[in-house]
Amino acid sequence: MLNLIWLILLASGIVVAALNGNIEVVTEAALGAAKGAVEVCFDLVGVMALWLGIMKIAEKGGLVAALAKMLRPLMVRLFPSVPSQHPAMGAIILNLSANMLGLGNAATPFGMKAMQELQTLNNDSDEASTAMCTFLALNTSCITLIPATIIGVRLSFGSANPTEIVGPCIFATSIAMTIAISLDYWFRTHSRWRRPS
Amino acid sequence: MLFTILNVISAWAIPFLLLVIPLYGYLKKVPVYESFVEGAQEGFVTAVKIIPFLVGMMVAISVFRASGAMGYLSLVLEPLTSLLGAPSEVLPLAIMRPMSGSGVLGMATELMRTYGPDSFIGRLASVMQGTTDTTFFVLTVYFGAVGIKKYRYAIVTGLTADITGFIASIYICNLLFR
Numbered sequence A: 001m002l003n004l005i006w007l008i009l010l011a012s013g014i015v016v017a018a019l020n021g022n023i024e025v026v027t028e029a030a031l032g033a034a035k036g037a038v039e040v041c042f043d044l045v046g047v048m049a050l051w052l053g054i055m056k057i058a059e060k061g062g063l064v065a066a067l068a069k070m071l072r073p074l075m076v077r078l079f080p081s082v083p084s085q086h087p088a089m090g091a092i093i094l095n096l097s098a099n100m101l102g103l104g105n106a107a108t109p110f111g112m113k114a115m116q117e118l119q120t121l122n123n124d125s126d127e128a129s130t131a132m133c134t135f136l137a138l139n140t141s142c143i144t145l146i147p148a149t150i151i152g153v154r155l156s157f158g159s160a161n162p163t164e165i166v167g168p169c170i171f172a173t174s175i176a177m178t179i180a181i182s183l184d185y186w187f188r189t190h191s192r193w194r195r196p197s
Numbered sequence B: 001m002l003f004t005i006l007n008v009i010s011a012w013a014i015p016f017l018l019l020v021i022p023l024y025g026y027l028k029k030v031p032v033y034e035s036f037v038e039g040a041q042e043g044f045v046t047a048v049k050i051i052p053f054l055v056g057m058m059v060a061i062s063v064f065r066a067s068g069a070m071g072y073l074s075l076v077l078e079p080l081t082s083l084l085g086a087p088s089e090v091l092p093l094a095i096m097r098p099m100s101g102s103g104v105l106g107m108a109t110e111l112m113r114t115y116g117p118d119s120f121i122g123r124l125a126s127v128m129q130g131t132t133d134t135t136f137f138v139l140t141v142y143f144g145a146v147g148i149k150k151y152r153y154a155i156v157t158g159l160t161a162d163i164t165g166f167i168a169s170i171y172i173c174n175l176l177f178r
Helices: A002-019 A024-060 A063-070 A070-077 A087-098 A104-120 A129-138 A148-156 A163-190 B002-027 B034-048 B050-067 B069-083 B088-096 B101-115 B118-129 B135-145 B154-177
Strands: none
Touching: A002 B050, A002 B069, A024 A063, A024 A070, A024 A104, A024 B002, A024 B034, A024 B050, A063 A070, A063 A087, A063 B002, A070 A087, A087 A104, A087 A129, A087 A163, A104 A129, A104 B135, A129 A163, A129 B135, A129 B154, A148 A163, A148 B101, A148 B118, A163 B118, A163 B154, B002 B034, B034 B088, B034 B135, B050 B069, B050 B135, B069 B088, B069 B154, B088 B101, B088 B118, B101 B118, B118 B154, B135 B154
16 A cells, blocks of 8 residues: 555656656655654654653653543543553643644654554554554544644734634544544444454 | 633643653653653654655645646535635645645745634634545554555545535534624
């Protein structure tokens, strides 16, 4: 799946550039993006270190476990393959909370931590586990209560009511999230990708 | 009023967490500084691990976009979105949304500069931006961090969520802002 998408993006881009007679943009775009990707990662280093450091304190103080315990009934249903006391649960909850608050830079570190915890249950396979797929379905469709960036942009262009989009955003994400959770459920129980548990 | 409240919450969220978590830890007799450093070390390693995955993905997306292939894709999809009631101006935004967060923010900003934030296009662009996620970026970074190369059905779920989010955005904006 991913192999094909990757190839199509790359190949169709090169073919279109060649037909338009501006093949040189391909070289420029490819080299620029490669450099850009490393810059993104370097920007992430500091933020990752900060939030995973803070999370370690929360973990040792028992805060993460308390939060996980509160949401256990829900989490156990969403992630039947993860033991209810597993540290992955706490990291997943932190990631989704950060997403909801629109704290994108805190969400990514918590999300990666969650993936590492889930990977410990995955026998170090290079194939995604069922719990990982569910987590990513939740993560990519998660409701944002405060879309701070876009509110800021609207404000800067003199919108009369910069926050009027919050309600519609919540409506649209709720629908997207419902579909994502249902589809994920169908995939893991009925599709050819399901795993015997 | 609502804006002031939301603004205060976004301004306070991070300082609040940075205060409350270490304070709570200290009261629970956690060695706060040492624990922080221990956690921070993990963060460094993870960030470096995702570099190859991100290079691969960003190069492909960038070539696709810079070559003009994305422009042709929006031409092909245009009849479909106009059927749903979306102006063609927002289509490139919809196509780029799963691929690049910064690219899409740039596009949304450009639309609002051109048409105004309170125009139908400006509002629709805002809702679309706030509704969906950079699915490819998230999958690349998260799976990359643990060395997962086979994504199973995760892409299908993520992209379906994005498409649903777009259709729902178009629907609600037509209902409220037309």
